[in-house]
Amino acid sequence: MMSRRAQQRLKDQNHFRTNAFIIIDSMLEWCTQTGRTDLLDEILHGILFLGKINKPPFSPEEIFLDLLSHLAAEYPRPFDHYMTHLPRRSPFSCVLDMVVHLTQPQNEMEIRRILKDLVDNLERGFLVSTAICVSQYKNSVKYGVSMSTTGSIARKIVTAASCLSSYWDEYVADAVMTFNLSDQTRRTDFDGTFVLPRSVTCRAYYVNINRILPPCGSCGELFGLHTRSGNGFPYGNCAEAESLSNLFTSHQEMRKRFRPTSEFYTEQGREAARADTLRVLLKMLQRVRFNTERIEYYTP
Numbered sequence: 001m002m003s004r005r006a007q008q009r010l011k012d013q014n015h016f017r018t019n020a021f022i023i024i025d026s027m028l029e030w031c032t033q034t035g036r037t038d039l040l041d042e043i044l045h046g047i048l049f050l051g052k053i054n055k056p057p058f059s060p061e062e063i064f065l066d067l068l069s070h071l072a073a074e075y076p077r078p079f080d081h082y083m084t085h086l087p088r089r090s091p092f093s094c095v096l097d098m099v100v101h102l103t104q105p106q107n108e109m110e111i112r113r114i115l116k117d118l119v120d121n122l123e124r125g126f127l128v129s130t131a132i133c134v135s136q137y138k139n140s141v142k143y144g145v146s147m148s149t150t151g152s153i154a155r156k157i158v159t160a161a162s163c164l165s166s167y168w169d170e171y172v173a174d175a176v177m178t179f180n181l182s183d184q185t186r187r188t189d190f191d192g193t194f195v196l197p198r199s200v201t202c203r204a205y206y207v208n209i210n211r212i213l214p215p216c217g218s219c220g221e222l223f224g225l226h227t228r229s230g231n232g233f234p235y236g237n238c239a240e241a242e243s244l245s246n247l248f249t250s251h252q253e254m255r256k257r258f259r260p261t262s263e264f265y266t267e268q269g270r271e272a273a274r275a276d277t278l279r280v281l282l283k284m285l286q287r288v289r290f291n292t293e294r295i296e297y298y299t300p
């Protein structure tokens with residue numbers, strides 16, 4: 001007989017499946033309007049990967065139920081690669097990209113409304129981002145969402161993958177890797193933190209309520225955002241990282257005009273930071289018994 005706590009835990013874990021199913025169902029519908037099969041492909045891989053490393057693990061059959069045969073026939077690659085390749089970002093980022101494509105980037109309120117409607121139908125705790133960040137430079141608006149992983153192992157794996165796979169712009173990855181992924185302490189041999197130019201605005205909101213989410217202490221340290229909070233989320237967890245990364249990627253001329261200013265912003269320091277990040281990644285993958293012989297990242 002299962003204890004009540006164990007029963008509750010099992011019920012909570014099942015929210016992973018409920019949310020995965022609802023998210024994929026929405027993505028399928030949006031995909032018919034946008035044609036962005038690449039995003040559907042990528043999110044399938046991300047969800048399958050997180051399902052596999054979850055405790056307890058979830059198989060594709062358990063996650064997608066009667067959608068499985070259709071999905072596996074239309075999108076075979078994620079099913080062939082989720083046990084060997086790592087996702088470069090967490091699943092909700094693909095949802096965000098889909099919704100931005102659907103509505104066009106300038107329609108901020110509409111984007112936030114659609115995401116809120118989706119999240120209102122989801123259970124808490126799995127595959128859902130808490131925050132969306134809107135960064136702007138001149139007329140260009142770029143979005144990002146917070147990590148939609150659950151638990152510190154999955155978060156560390158995806159954070160490391162975002163840094164090492166070049167998914168994040170190098171400045172963002174360098175800032176994040178200034179802090180040790182293992183214990184969040186600051187490195188003494190490398191400092192890639194920077195202060196965002198004043199021409200860039202960066203503002204985060206809760207996804208599920210229409211309210212500003214002020215920058216946390218960590219984002220203050222990483223990007224020089226003004227913050228009153230001493231407390232911070234783990235470095236790289238917040239929506240600011242993805243949003244700024246997207247902005248830098250599309251504005252190379254603005255990006256080139258500033259750089260991290262520390263004397264510890266060196267190539268040698270970066271190599272050490274990357275090596276340590278990789279070490280943590282391998283350790284986390286071993287803990288979830290994921291194949292670590294060769295680190296490969298999944299691209300749709």
Ligand SMILES: [Zn+2]
Binds near residue numbers: 232
């Ligand atoms: Zn933050």
